Amino acid sequence: MASTEYSLPRASFDKPVKLLIVVAPFYRDIADQLIAGAVAEIEATGGSYEITEVPGALEVPTAIGIAERLSNFDGYVALGCVIRGETTHYDTVCNDSSRGITLLGLQGLCIGNGILTVENMEQAEARANPDKMNKGAGAAAAALHLIALTRKWGGARKGVGFIPDAEEYQLAGDLKDNPKA
Template sequence: MADTEYSLPRAEFDKPVKLLIALAPFYRDIADNLLAGARAEADATGATCEVIEVPGALELPAAIGIAHRLSNFDGYVALGCVIRGETTHYDTVCNDSSRGLTLLGLQGLCIGNGILTVENREQAEVRADPARMNKGAGAAAAALHLVALTRRWGAPRKGVGFLPDAEELRIAGTSKGAPKA
Protein backbone atom coordinates (compact mmCIF):
# COMPACT_ATOMS: atom_id res chain seq x y z
CA MET A 1 0.00 0.00 0.00
CA ALA A 2 2.98 2.32 0.45
CA ASP A 3 3.19 2.78 -3.33
CA THR A 4 -0.16 4.64 -3.30
CA GLU A 5 0.96 7.22 -0.75
CA TYR A 6 1.70 10.75 -1.92
CA SER A 7 4.74 12.69 -0.76
CA LEU A 8 5.23 16.41 -1.20
CA PRO A 9 8.19 17.49 -3.32
CA ARG A 10 11.36 17.95 -1.26
CA ALA A 11 11.56 21.28 0.57
CA GLU A 12 14.06 23.77 -0.87
CA PHE A 13 15.98 26.46 0.99
CA ASP A 14 17.98 29.53 0.04
CA LYS A 15 19.82 29.63 3.36
CA PRO A 16 21.04 26.75 5.55
CA VAL A 17 18.76 24.80 7.87
CA LYS A 18 19.92 23.41 11.21
CA LEU A 19 18.02 20.38 12.52
CA LEU A 20 18.14 18.61 15.85
CA ILE A 21 17.45 14.90 15.60
CA ALA A 22 16.39 13.57 19.00
CA LEU A 23 16.70 9.80 19.10
CA ALA A 24 15.35 7.28 21.60
CA PRO A 25 17.51 4.20 20.85
CA PHE A 26 15.68 1.61 22.97
CA TYR A 27 15.63 -0.68 19.93
CA ARG A 28 19.08 0.25 18.60
CA ASP A 29 18.82 -1.37 15.15
CA ILE A 30 15.47 0.24 14.45
CA ALA A 31 16.65 3.61 15.76
CA ASP A 32 19.77 3.41 13.58
CA ASN A 33 17.64 2.80 10.47
CA LEU A 34 15.34 5.70 11.35
CA LEU A 35 18.38 7.91 11.86
CA ALA A 36 19.93 6.86 8.53
CA GLY A 37 16.73 7.83 6.71
CA ALA A 38 16.43 11.17 8.52
CA ARG A 39 20.08 12.07 7.88
CA ALA A 40 19.77 11.21 4.17
CA GLU A 41 16.72 13.46 3.82
CA ALA A 42 18.42 16.32 5.65
CA ASP A 43 21.55 15.90 3.51
CA ALA A 44 19.45 16.00 0.33
CA THR A 45 18.20 19.48 1.26
CA GLY A 46 21.58 20.74 2.44
CA ALA A 47 20.51 20.84 6.09
CA THR A 48 22.96 20.20 8.90
CA CYS A 49 22.04 17.92 11.79
CA GLU A 50 22.97 17.44 15.38
CA VAL A 51 21.92 14.16 17.00
CA ILE A 52 21.17 13.64 20.66
CA GLU A 53 20.02 10.49 22.40
CA VAL A 54 17.47 10.25 25.21
CA PRO A 55 16.43 7.23 27.30
CA GLY A 56 13.02 6.69 25.69
CA ALA A 57 10.15 8.09 23.65
CA LEU A 58 8.64 9.89 26.65
CA GLU A 59 11.79 12.02 26.95
CA LEU A 60 11.75 13.16 23.32
CA PRO A 61 9.33 16.11 23.80
CA ALA A 62 11.20 17.33 26.88
CA ALA A 63 14.57 17.16 25.11
CA ILE A 64 13.21 19.06 22.11
CA GLY A 65 11.60 21.66 24.37
CA ILE A 66 14.89 22.18 26.21
CA ALA A 67 16.81 22.47 22.94
CA HIS A 68 14.33 25.01 21.64
CA ARG A 69 14.69 27.19 24.73
CA LEU A 70 18.47 26.95 24.95
CA SER A 71 19.72 26.60 21.39
CA ASN A 72 19.10 27.83 17.84
CA PHE A 73 17.71 24.96 15.77
CA ASP A 74 15.34 25.64 12.89
CA GLY A 75 13.56 22.31 13.21
CA TYR A 76 13.40 19.09 15.17
CA VAL A 77 13.02 15.41 14.33
CA ALA A 78 11.84 12.96 17.01
CA LEU A 79 12.82 9.34 16.30
CA GLY A 80 12.09 6.23 18.30
CA CYS A 81 10.03 3.09 18.43
CA VAL A 82 7.37 1.79 20.79
CA ILE A 83 6.33 -1.85 20.35
CA ARG A 84 3.17 -3.07 22.03
CA GLY A 85 3.80 -5.25 25.05
CA GLU A 86 1.60 -6.99 27.58
CA THR A 87 0.71 -3.91 29.67
CA THR A 88 -0.97 -0.55 29.15
CA HIS A 89 2.44 1.16 29.31
CA TYR A 90 2.43 1.07 25.49
CA ASP A 91 -0.68 3.28 25.36
CA THR A 92 0.79 5.77 27.82
CA VAL A 93 4.09 6.07 25.97
CA CYS A 94 2.44 6.37 22.54
CA ASN A 95 -0.17 8.89 23.62
CA ASP A 96 1.99 11.06 25.85
CA SER A 97 5.01 11.27 23.55
CA SER A 98 2.78 12.17 20.62
CA ARG A 99 0.81 14.68 22.68
CA GLY A 100 4.02 16.32 23.90
CA LEU A 101 5.33 16.74 20.36
CA THR A 102 1.97 18.06 19.17
CA LEU A 103 1.88 20.66 21.94
CA LEU A 104 5.38 21.82 21.02
CA GLY A 105 4.32 22.05 17.39
CA LEU A 106 1.31 24.14 18.31
CA GLN A 107 3.72 26.52 20.07
CA GLY A 108 5.44 27.04 16.73
CA LEU A 109 8.25 24.48 16.74
CA CYS A 110 8.88 22.75 13.42
CA ILE A 111 8.75 19.08 14.41
CA GLY A 112 8.67 15.85 12.46
CA ASN A 113 7.30 12.96 14.50
CA GLY A 114 9.15 9.77 13.65
CA ILE A 115 8.16 7.75 16.70
CA LEU A 116 7.01 4.39 15.39
CA THR A 117 4.08 2.94 17.33
CA VAL A 118 3.68 -0.66 16.22
CA GLU A 119 2.27 -4.00 17.23
CA ASN A 120 5.44 -6.03 16.66
CA ARG A 121 9.09 -5.91 15.69
CA GLU A 122 8.43 -6.87 12.07
CA GLN A 123 6.22 -3.80 11.58
CA ALA A 124 8.92 -1.62 13.11
CA GLU A 125 11.64 -3.07 10.87
CA VAL A 126 9.63 -2.41 7.70
CA ARG A 127 8.78 1.16 8.73
CA ALA A 128 12.31 2.05 9.83
CA ASP A 129 14.13 0.52 6.85
CA PRO A 130 15.39 3.28 4.50
CA ALA A 131 14.89 0.91 1.54
CA ARG A 132 11.25 0.26 2.43
CA MET A 133 8.86 2.65 4.23
CA ASN A 134 11.65 4.99 5.41
CA LYS A 135 9.72 6.72 8.19
CA GLY A 136 12.88 8.44 9.45
CA ALA A 137 13.13 10.32 6.17
CA GLY A 138 9.43 11.11 6.35
CA ALA A 139 9.84 12.68 9.78
CA ALA A 140 12.79 14.77 8.61
CA ALA A 141 10.86 15.83 5.52
CA ALA A 142 7.93 16.92 7.72
CA ALA A 143 10.19 19.06 9.90
CA LEU A 144 11.85 20.58 6.82
CA HIS A 145 8.49 21.44 5.24
CA LEU A 146 7.45 23.21 8.44
CA VAL A 147 10.75 25.13 8.46
CA ALA A 148 10.03 26.17 4.87
CA LEU A 149 6.54 27.38 5.84
CA THR A 150 7.93 29.31 8.79
CA ARG A 151 10.45 31.03 6.56
CA ARG A 152 7.80 31.74 3.94
CA TRP A 153 5.51 33.44 6.43
CA GLY A 154 8.19 35.41 8.25
CA ALA A 155 9.90 35.50 11.58
CA PRO A 156 8.25 33.83 14.55
CA ARG A 157 6.26 36.15 16.78
CA LYS A 158 6.41 36.27 20.54
CA GLY A 159 3.03 35.82 22.18
CA VAL A 160 -0.40 36.67 20.86
CA GLY A 161 -2.29 39.94 20.94
CA PHE A 162 -1.59 43.66 20.82
CA LEU A 163 1.93 44.89 21.40
CA PRO A 164 2.31 48.68 21.52
CA ASP A 165 5.16 50.15 19.51
CA ALA A 166 8.08 51.96 21.13
CA GLU A 167 6.62 55.45 20.47
CA GLU A 168 3.34 54.53 22.20
CA LEU A 169 5.28 53.23 25.19
CA ARG A 170 7.34 56.47 25.34
CA ILE A 171 4.22 58.66 25.17
CA ALA A 172 2.45 56.53 27.80
CA GLY A 173 5.49 56.82 30.07
CA THR A 174 5.68 60.64 29.77
CA SER A 175 1.97 61.14 30.36
CA LYS A 176 2.31 59.56 33.77
CA GLY A 177 5.04 61.95 34.82
CA ALA A 178 7.91 59.69 33.95
CA PRO A 179 11.07 61.48 32.83
CA LYS A 180 11.73 61.65 29.10
CA ALA A 181 14.50 59.42 27.83
Template sequence: MAGHETHYVMPRGSVDKPTKVLIVVAPYYRDIADDLIAGAKAEIEAWGATHELIEVPGALEVPTAIGIAERLSNFDAYVALGCVIRGETTHYETVCNDSSRGITLLGLQGLCIGNGILTVENREQAVVRADTKDQNKGGGAAAAALHLLTLSRKWGAPRKAVGFRPASEEIQLAGDTNGSATA
Protein backbone atom coordinates (compact mmCIF):
# COMPACT_ATOMS: atom_id res chain seq x y z
CA MET A 1 0.00 0.00 0.00
CA ALA A 2 1.43 3.38 -1.03
CA GLY A 3 0.35 4.93 2.26
CA HIS A 4 3.01 3.02 4.16
CA GLU A 5 6.00 3.23 1.83
CA THR A 6 9.06 5.18 2.88
CA HIS A 7 9.66 8.32 0.81
CA TYR A 8 12.56 10.75 0.78
CA VAL A 9 11.72 14.14 2.27
CA MET A 10 14.05 17.07 1.68
CA PRO A 11 15.48 18.64 4.82
CA ARG A 12 13.46 21.55 6.16
CA GLY A 13 14.85 24.94 5.28
CA SER A 14 14.28 28.36 6.70
CA VAL A 15 13.65 31.81 5.33
CA ASP A 16 16.20 34.57 5.72
CA LYS A 17 13.83 37.51 5.27
CA PRO A 18 10.11 38.11 5.91
CA THR A 19 8.05 35.63 3.95
CA LYS A 20 4.28 35.63 3.52
CA VAL A 21 2.55 32.49 2.23
CA LEU A 22 -1.05 32.28 1.04
CA ILE A 23 -2.84 29.00 1.72
CA VAL A 24 -5.75 28.55 -0.69
CA VAL A 25 -8.07 25.70 0.24
CA ALA A 26 -11.17 24.14 -1.29
CA PRO A 27 -12.84 22.65 1.81
CA TYR A 28 -15.36 20.41 0.05
CA TYR A 29 -14.39 17.60 2.44
CA ARG A 30 -14.03 19.71 5.58
CA ASP A 31 -12.30 17.14 7.82
CA ILE A 32 -9.70 16.35 5.18
CA ALA A 33 -9.19 20.04 4.40
CA ASP A 34 -8.68 20.79 8.10
CA ASP A 35 -5.89 18.20 8.32
CA LEU A 36 -4.24 19.58 5.16
CA ILE A 37 -4.43 23.10 6.57
CA ALA A 38 -2.96 22.04 9.93
CA GLY A 39 -0.01 20.40 8.18
CA ALA A 40 0.59 23.40 5.92
CA LYS A 41 0.42 25.93 8.76
CA ALA A 42 2.82 23.94 10.94
CA GLU A 43 5.35 23.61 8.12
CA ILE A 44 5.19 27.28 7.18
CA GLU A 45 5.68 28.31 10.80
CA ALA A 46 8.57 25.85 11.20
CA TRP A 47 10.32 27.62 8.32
CA GLY A 48 9.85 30.96 10.08
CA ALA A 49 7.32 32.32 7.60
CA THR A 50 3.83 33.72 8.10
CA HIS A 51 0.62 32.66 6.39
CA GLU A 52 -2.86 33.74 5.48
CA LEU A 53 -5.71 31.36 4.67
CA ILE A 54 -8.55 31.77 2.21
CA GLU A 55 -11.26 29.33 1.15
CA VAL A 56 -12.68 28.90 -2.35
CA PRO A 57 -15.71 26.86 -3.48
CA GLY A 58 -13.82 24.02 -5.17
CA ALA A 59 -10.52 22.73 -6.54
CA LEU A 60 -11.13 24.39 -9.92
CA GLU A 61 -11.16 27.81 -8.24
CA VAL A 62 -7.83 27.34 -6.44
CA PRO A 63 -5.59 28.37 -9.38
CA THR A 64 -7.82 31.36 -10.13
CA ALA A 65 -7.59 32.58 -6.53
CA ILE A 66 -3.80 32.20 -6.60
CA GLY A 67 -3.63 34.14 -9.86
CA ILE A 68 -5.76 36.94 -8.41
CA ALA A 69 -3.66 37.08 -5.26
CA GLU A 70 -0.45 37.24 -7.29
CA ARG A 71 -1.76 40.20 -9.29
CA LEU A 72 -3.39 42.11 -6.44
CA SER A 73 -1.47 41.28 -3.28
CA ASN A 74 2.05 40.70 -1.98
CA PHE A 75 2.51 37.01 -1.22
CA ASP A 76 5.86 35.30 -1.69
CA ALA A 77 4.56 31.74 -2.11
CA TYR A 78 1.32 29.79 -2.34
CA VAL A 79 -0.06 26.49 -1.05
CA ALA A 80 -2.96 24.89 -2.95
CA LEU A 81 -5.04 22.50 -0.86
CA GLY A 82 -8.15 20.43 -1.42
CA CYS A 83 -9.35 16.93 -2.13
CA VAL A 84 -11.00 15.32 -5.14
CA ILE A 85 -12.38 11.81 -4.62
CA ARG A 86 -13.28 9.73 -7.66
CA GLY A 87 -17.01 9.48 -8.25
CA GLU A 88 -19.17 7.83 -10.86
CA THR A 89 -18.71 10.41 -13.63
CA THR A 90 -15.89 11.95 -15.65
CA HIS A 91 -16.13 15.09 -13.53
CA TYR A 92 -13.27 13.67 -11.42
CA GLU A 93 -10.86 13.74 -14.38
CA THR A 94 -11.91 17.25 -15.34
CA VAL A 95 -11.41 18.65 -11.84
CA CYS A 96 -8.11 16.82 -11.29
CA ASN A 97 -6.62 17.69 -14.66
CA ASP A 98 -7.79 21.29 -14.88
CA SER A 99 -6.89 22.30 -11.33
CA SER A 100 -3.46 20.73 -11.73
CA ARG A 101 -2.95 22.32 -15.14
CA GLY A 102 -3.89 25.74 -13.78
CA ILE A 103 -1.44 25.43 -10.90
CA THR A 104 1.30 24.18 -13.23
CA LEU A 105 0.81 27.09 -15.63
CA LEU A 106 1.07 29.57 -12.77
CA GLY A 107 4.23 27.85 -11.59
CA LEU A 108 5.75 28.06 -15.05
CA GLN A 109 5.12 31.81 -14.92
CA GLY A 110 7.37 31.96 -11.84
CA LEU A 111 4.96 31.59 -8.92
CA CYS A 112 6.19 29.39 -6.09
CA ILE A 113 3.30 26.99 -5.48
CA GLY A 114 3.05 23.74 -3.57
CA ASN A 115 0.23 21.59 -4.92
CA GLY A 116 -1.54 19.78 -2.09
CA ILE A 117 -4.78 19.03 -3.89
CA LEU A 118 -5.32 15.35 -3.22
CA THR A 119 -6.65 13.26 -6.11
CA VAL A 120 -7.71 9.90 -4.70
CA GLU A 121 -9.87 6.90 -5.39
CA ASN A 122 -11.64 6.85 -2.02
CA ARG A 123 -12.02 8.60 1.33
CA GLU A 124 -9.62 6.23 3.11
CA GLN A 125 -6.78 7.25 0.77
CA ALA A 126 -7.56 10.91 1.41
CA VAL A 127 -7.54 10.48 5.19
CA VAL A 128 -4.11 8.80 5.13
CA ARG A 129 -2.64 11.46 2.85
CA ALA A 130 -4.05 14.41 4.81
CA ASP A 131 -3.22 13.10 8.30
CA THR A 132 -0.41 15.19 9.82
CA LYS A 133 0.91 12.07 11.56
CA ASP A 134 0.91 9.98 8.39
CA GLN A 135 1.65 11.32 4.89
CA ASN A 136 1.02 15.00 5.81
CA LYS A 137 0.48 16.18 2.24
CA GLY A 138 -0.52 19.65 3.48
CA GLY A 139 2.87 20.02 5.14
CA GLY A 140 4.55 18.59 2.05
CA ALA A 141 2.83 21.13 -0.21
CA ALA A 142 3.92 23.99 2.07
CA ALA A 143 7.49 22.68 2.08
CA ALA A 144 7.44 22.43 -1.73
CA ALA A 145 6.30 26.06 -2.06
CA LEU A 146 9.01 27.24 0.33
CA HIS A 147 11.74 25.17 -1.34
CA LEU A 148 10.75 26.75 -4.67
CA LEU A 149 10.83 30.19 -3.06
CA THR A 150 14.31 29.46 -1.73
CA LEU A 151 15.46 28.60 -5.27
CA SER A 152 13.81 31.71 -6.64
CA ARG A 153 15.58 33.89 -4.10
CA LYS A 154 18.90 32.10 -4.66
CA TRP A 155 18.83 32.55 -8.41
CA GLY A 156 17.05 35.89 -8.47
CA ALA A 157 19.06 39.05 -8.82
CA PRO A 158 18.09 42.67 -8.96
CA ARG A 159 17.06 43.32 -12.54
CA LYS A 160 18.03 46.34 -14.55
CA ALA A 161 15.18 48.77 -15.01
CA VAL A 162 13.50 48.41 -18.37
CA GLY A 163 11.72 51.27 -20.06
CA PHE A 164 11.65 54.95 -19.26
CA ARG A 165 13.61 56.55 -16.44
CA PRO A 166 11.80 58.92 -14.10
CA ALA A 167 12.19 62.59 -15.08
CA SER A 168 14.21 63.36 -11.92
CA GLU A 169 16.76 60.70 -12.88
CA GLU A 170 17.02 62.06 -16.44
CA ILE A 171 17.77 65.53 -15.10
CA GLN A 172 20.54 64.18 -12.87
CA LEU A 173 22.09 62.27 -15.78
CA ALA A 174 22.06 65.38 -17.97
CA GLY A 175 23.58 67.57 -15.22
CA ASP A 176 26.94 69.27 -15.51
CA THR A 177 29.97 68.55 -13.33
CA ASN A 178 28.84 70.84 -10.48
CA GLY A 179 25.56 68.95 -10.15
CA SER A 180 23.24 71.46 -11.85
CA ALA A 181 21.09 70.33 -14.70
CA THR A 182 21.51 71.63 -18.21
CA ALA A 183 18.52 72.53 -20.23
Protein backbone atom coordinates (compact mmCIF):
# COMPACT_ATOMS: atom_id res chain seq x y z
CA MET A 1 0.00 0.00 0.00
CA ALA A 2 1.49 3.31 -1.07
CA SER A 3 1.48 6.21 1.33
CA THR A 4 1.43 9.89 0.55
CA GLU A 5 3.53 12.50 2.27
CA TYR A 6 1.81 15.46 3.89
CA SER A 7 3.25 18.89 4.57
CA LEU A 8 1.68 21.40 6.90
CA PRO A 9 0.52 24.66 5.34
CA ARG A 10 3.19 27.36 5.43
CA ALA A 11 3.49 29.12 8.79
CA SER A 12 2.35 32.74 8.89
CA PHE A 13 3.23 35.55 11.24
CA ASP A 14 1.81 38.87 12.42
CA LYS A 15 5.29 40.13 13.24
CA PRO A 16 8.43 39.33 11.22
CA VAL A 17 10.69 36.48 12.25
CA LYS A 18 14.49 36.35 12.19
CA LEU A 19 16.34 33.08 11.77
CA LEU A 20 19.95 32.04 11.85
CA ILE A 21 20.98 29.49 9.26
CA VAL A 22 23.96 27.54 10.58
CA VAL A 23 25.61 25.53 7.83
CA ALA A 24 28.50 23.09 7.72
CA PRO A 25 29.64 23.47 4.09
CA PHE A 26 31.95 20.43 3.85
CA TYR A 27 30.19 19.49 0.61
CA ARG A 28 29.86 23.03 -0.78
CA ASP A 29 27.48 22.24 -3.65
CA ILE A 30 25.11 20.34 -1.35
CA ALA A 31 25.28 23.11 1.28
CA ASP A 32 24.49 25.76 -1.34
CA GLN A 33 21.38 23.87 -2.46
CA LEU A 34 20.22 23.42 1.15
CA ILE A 35 20.75 27.13 1.79
CA ALA A 36 18.80 28.07 -1.36
CA GLY A 37 15.82 26.00 -0.22
CA ALA A 38 15.93 27.37 3.33
CA VAL A 39 16.25 30.99 2.20
CA ALA A 40 13.31 30.66 -0.21
CA GLU A 41 11.10 29.25 2.55
CA ILE A 42 12.07 31.95 5.06
CA GLU A 43 11.53 34.72 2.51
CA ALA A 44 8.13 33.25 1.55
CA THR A 45 6.95 33.97 5.12
CA GLY A 46 8.38 37.49 5.10
CA GLY A 47 11.14 36.50 7.48
CA SER A 48 14.75 37.58 7.56
CA TYR A 49 17.88 35.54 8.14
CA GLU A 50 21.60 35.50 8.65
CA ILE A 51 23.90 32.73 7.54
CA THR A 52 26.94 31.53 9.42
CA GLU A 53 29.29 28.69 8.57
CA VAL A 54 30.96 26.23 10.92
CA PRO A 55 33.67 23.64 10.20
CA GLY A 56 31.43 20.57 10.42
CA ALA A 57 28.14 19.07 11.51
CA LEU A 58 29.39 18.54 15.07
CA GLU A 59 29.83 22.30 15.47
CA VAL A 60 26.32 23.19 14.33
CA PRO A 61 24.61 22.64 17.72
CA THR A 62 27.38 24.52 19.53
CA ALA A 63 27.03 27.51 17.21
CA ILE A 64 23.26 27.51 17.73
CA GLY A 65 23.72 27.39 21.50
CA ILE A 66 26.15 30.32 21.38
CA ALA A 67 23.80 32.34 19.16
CA GLU A 68 20.90 31.67 21.50
CA ARG A 69 22.85 33.01 24.47
CA LEU A 70 24.36 36.02 22.73
CA SER A 71 21.93 37.10 20.03
CA ASN A 72 18.25 37.64 19.31
CA PHE A 73 17.10 35.06 16.76
CA ASP A 74 13.60 33.60 16.82
CA GLY A 75 14.78 30.28 15.45
CA TYR A 76 17.52 28.33 13.76
CA VAL A 77 18.04 26.20 10.67
CA ALA A 78 20.77 23.56 10.90
CA LEU A 79 22.19 22.56 7.51
CA GLY A 80 24.92 20.22 6.38
CA CYS A 81 25.59 16.82 4.92
CA VAL A 82 27.25 13.71 6.31
CA ILE A 83 28.00 10.94 3.82
CA ARG A 84 28.89 7.46 5.06
CA GLY A 85 32.57 6.66 4.71
CA GLU A 86 34.75 3.71 5.56
CA THR A 87 34.89 4.29 9.33
CA THR A 88 32.49 4.63 12.24
CA HIS A 89 33.11 8.39 12.29
CA TYR A 90 29.89 8.71 10.26
CA ASP A 91 27.84 7.25 13.11
CA THR A 92 29.43 9.55 15.67
CA VAL A 93 28.86 12.69 13.60
CA CYS A 94 25.26 11.77 12.73
CA ASN A 95 24.28 10.77 16.24
CA ASP A 96 26.04 13.54 18.14
CA SER A 97 25.00 16.41 15.87
CA SER A 98 21.41 15.20 15.97
CA ARG A 99 21.50 14.70 19.74
CA GLY A 100 22.92 18.21 20.26
CA ILE A 101 20.17 19.76 18.15
CA THR A 102 17.51 17.70 19.93
CA LEU A 103 18.76 18.74 23.37
CA LEU A 104 18.67 22.41 22.36
CA GLY A 105 15.15 21.93 21.04
CA LEU A 106 14.03 20.37 24.30
CA GLN A 107 15.29 23.52 26.03
CA GLY A 108 12.83 25.51 23.94
CA LEU A 109 14.89 26.58 20.92
CA CYS A 110 13.07 26.50 17.59
CA ILE A 111 15.36 24.49 15.32
CA GLY A 112 14.79 22.83 11.99
CA ASN A 113 17.30 20.04 11.43
CA GLY A 114 18.43 19.88 7.81
CA ILE A 115 21.66 17.98 8.33
CA LEU A 116 21.48 15.24 5.72
CA THR A 117 22.75 11.81 6.76
CA VAL A 118 23.11 9.74 3.61
CA GLU A 119 24.92 6.77 2.11
CA ASN A 120 26.26 8.48 -1.02
CA MET A 121 26.45 11.69 -3.03
CA GLU A 122 23.49 10.70 -5.21
CA GLN A 123 21.22 10.58 -2.14
CA ALA A 124 22.61 13.90 -0.92
CA GLU A 125 21.97 15.60 -4.25
CA ALA A 126 18.37 14.32 -4.42
CA ARG A 127 17.62 15.57 -0.89
CA ALA A 128 19.35 18.94 -1.20
CA ASN A 129 18.06 19.93 -4.63
CA PRO A 130 15.29 22.56 -4.31
CA ASP A 131 13.59 21.01 -7.36
CA LYS A 132 13.51 17.55 -5.78
CA MET A 133 13.22 16.74 -2.05
CA ASN A 134 14.21 20.27 -0.95
CA LYS A 135 15.29 19.35 2.58
CA GLY A 136 16.69 22.85 3.19
CA ALA A 137 13.19 24.28 2.79
CA GLY A 138 11.83 21.50 4.98
CA ALA A 139 14.23 22.39 7.78
CA ALA A 140 13.33 26.08 7.52
CA ALA A 141 9.62 25.21 7.51
CA ALA A 142 10.10 23.12 10.67
CA ALA A 143 11.83 26.02 12.45
CA LEU A 144 9.11 28.43 11.30
CA HIS A 145 6.33 26.16 12.57
CA LEU A 146 8.04 25.90 15.97
CA ILE A 147 8.37 29.69 16.10
CA ALA A 148 4.65 29.97 15.33
CA LEU A 149 3.86 27.57 18.19
CA THR A 150 6.13 29.51 20.53
CA ARG A 151 4.34 32.73 19.67
CA LYS A 152 0.94 31.07 20.02
CA TRP A 153 1.70 29.60 23.42
CA GLY A 154 4.21 32.16 24.65
CA GLY A 155 1.83 34.83 25.90
CA ALA A 156 2.37 36.67 29.14
CA ARG A 157 2.72 34.29 32.04
CA LYS A 158 0.35 34.81 34.95
CA GLY A 159 0.20 33.09 38.28
CA VAL A 160 -2.29 30.32 38.82
CA GLY A 161 -4.78 30.55 41.68
CA PHE A 162 -5.94 33.57 43.63
CA ILE A 163 -4.34 36.65 45.10
CA PRO A 164 -5.27 37.16 48.75
CA ASP A 165 -6.36 40.58 49.84
CA ALA A 166 -3.91 42.65 51.88
CA GLU A 167 -5.46 41.75 55.26
CA GLU A 168 -5.32 37.99 54.61
CA TYR A 169 -1.78 38.35 53.30
CA GLN A 170 -0.69 40.21 56.44
CA LEU A 171 -2.37 37.64 58.70
CA ALA A 172 -0.59 34.80 56.88
CA GLY A 173 2.73 36.63 57.31
CA ASP A 174 2.04 37.19 61.01
CA LEU A 175 1.27 33.48 61.52
CA LYS A 176 4.46 32.45 59.75
CA ASP A 177 6.59 34.89 61.78
CA ASN A 178 4.85 34.17 65.09
CA PRO A 179 3.08 30.78 65.09
CA LYS A 180 1.41 31.57 68.49
CA ALA A 181 -0.36 34.68 67.12
